[in-house]
Amino acid sequence: MTFEPADPAVRDALDAAYHAKYDRYGPSPVGALTGDDVLRTTLRVIPVD
Template identity: 80%
Template sequence: MTTWDPDELRKVGEATELRVTSEREDGTLRPSVTIWNGVVGDAVYIRSAAGPNNGWFRRAVRSGRGRISAGGVEKDVTFERADPEVREALDAVLHAKYDRYGPGPVGAITGDDVLETTLRVMPR
């Protein structure tokens, strides 16, 4: 696994929105979706606000590969289920970054029931 360049990781983490897409079986990219993200340690994390049946999330899990674009960084990436240990730290990052949008939107990506929809995003 490749690690993030510290400058790219900072730029992605500072970006309010991230565009994410997954790869099809033939290697082509699906249309991208705009979502929120957080950086904890050496990784970018994303969550499905609409639960595990959200289309972009199911496709990202299935393919395990895709691309993100945020903060002027465009990168081919891998997606993997997040370690449960990251939940509290990621919730804190997401609250600090997005609480200004109100409890509804932030509540959809924080709390006890979101770990199953949390992906660790790493460059490849």
């Protein structure tokens, strides 16, 4: 498997998915995984054939 930086266009969808799944635990877990600064550490995983 290889990794590459995530496309910035996916940020809103990723944030929404985290909010939908983890908002019930309060703002701390979701806040650590969403927002403007986390995209630079978000990677796309690409399988190798």
